[in-house]
Amino acid sequence: MNDTPGARLQALFEGHRLTPTQRRIAHWMVRRAADVPFLSSVELAELAGVSQPSVTRFAVALGFDGYPALRKHLREVAPAAEPGRPGNGDAPAEEAVANEYQQAVHAEIENLRHLAELLADPAPVERAGRLLASSRPLPVLGLRAAAAQARGFAYFAAKVHPDIRLLDEGGSMLNDRIDAAVRAGASVLLCFALPRHPREVVDALAYARTAGLTVVTVADSAFAPVARHSDLLIPAAVGTALAFDTACAPMLLGRVLLEAMCDGLPDAQARLEEFDTRAAARGLFVE
Incomplete structure (x- = not known):
């Protein structure tokens, strides 16, 4: 798997049954992967078009005590960079969008492999x-x-x-x-x-x-x-x-x-x- 911020985020979400609202948050996090470790829960909620409590519930669904714990985890696993700096903002986000769609296709291919085995x-x-x-x-x-x-x-x-x-x-x-x-x-x-x-x-x-x-x-x-x-x-x-x-x-x-x-x-x-x-x-x- 690509070791990009978007790919690491995608790996974090795998295996969790998320609601449509939570998936919307996840998608925006992948699209803004370089910025997310520096966003507050209110900022992420505005970006994804959801409520702030939805962001908190999303973090809990991933196994964290709340959004601060999730953001702390993301800062630990993400390379140190400030949002919006050249080379750390828009370009990785654009790459993450393509990877996200490709990963969805690869996941379906894996489902078909499992069916073939069955x-x-x-x-x-x-x-x-x-x-x-x-x-x-x-x-x-x-x-x-x-x-x-x-x-x-x-x-x-x-x-x-x-x-x-x-x-x-x-x-x-x-x-x-x-x-x-x-x-x-x-x-x-x-x-x-x-x-x-x-x-x-x-x-x-x-x-x-x-x-x-x-x-x-x-x-x-x-x-x-x-x-x-x-x-x-x-x-x-x-x-x-x-x-x-x-x-x-x-x-x-x-x-x-x-x-x-x-x-x-x-x-x-x-x-x-x-x-x-x-x-x-x-x-x-x-x-």
């Missing part, structure tokens, strides 16, 4: 594929941050599975829709669960199991809050280097599950060919 044993995914293929209908649940993952899976799954039911909206009708799927013959529910984990998802999975559904879950960790309500959980880490989580690994795992599900659907290929024929007749795509 898939060295294909048994859990193959089991999940058989379960998903066997359920008629197949409800697919994902709320808030995970809604995009659920919609992506449901979009492609509907091309090969005869009855996909997307559950991407919460509220009082969510359990009603689970009940309707069970009455229609569903035996399995697929859930995408990503941080920050909505309580509503945990409650919905608990309800689904009491209704007799087998729950297959894609989550960011085997220790996610949804784990205790999942019959089969396959983890795929999210990236936390940017202000909002990145979910390349969960998205790819969703596609892997689609492939495994297709293996359990004898007419999957015929359905795909039928769709292609209809799409060509309608001029659906411009290719």
Whole structure:
């Protein structure tokens, strides 16, 4: 890793689950890495556009007693320099911005490597594929941050599975829709669960199991809050280097599950060919 002030700051933040506000503070600290050891909590708060108590909570989240302790640590690990001096201010900050984005990409690549290692044993995914293929209908649940993952899976799954039911909206009708799927013959529910984990998802999975559904879950960790309500959980880490989580690994795992599900659907290929024929007749795509 580059031994720049920005890189050292980035290393300090790694491994901590930060809120979006705290990530905003972290990003501004990286961008102004050479200046941060000399800023007061009020100055940092103004720079990041947050409240001063948010800066204090951020320091505590990193394991310090408060912001003074964090600033003392930064002064000890940073090279002695005054903010704004040539060669110690703007240029390193500009370099840190590029490094920050690159580090986010490298972190996602590492998440994908971990997923590849997990898939060295294909048994859990193959089991999940058989379960998903066997359920008629197949409800697919994902709320808030995970809604995009659920919609992506449901979009492609509907091309090969005869009855996909997307559950991407919460509220009082969510359990009603689970009940309707069970009455229609569903035996399995697929859930995408990503941080920050909505309580509503945990409650919905608990309800689904009491209704007799087998729950297959894609989550960011085997220790996610949804784990205790999942019959089969396959983890795929999210990236936390940017202000909002990145979910390349969960998205790819969703596609892997689609492939495994297709293996359990004898007419999957015929359905795909039928769709292609209809799409060509309608001029659906411009290719």
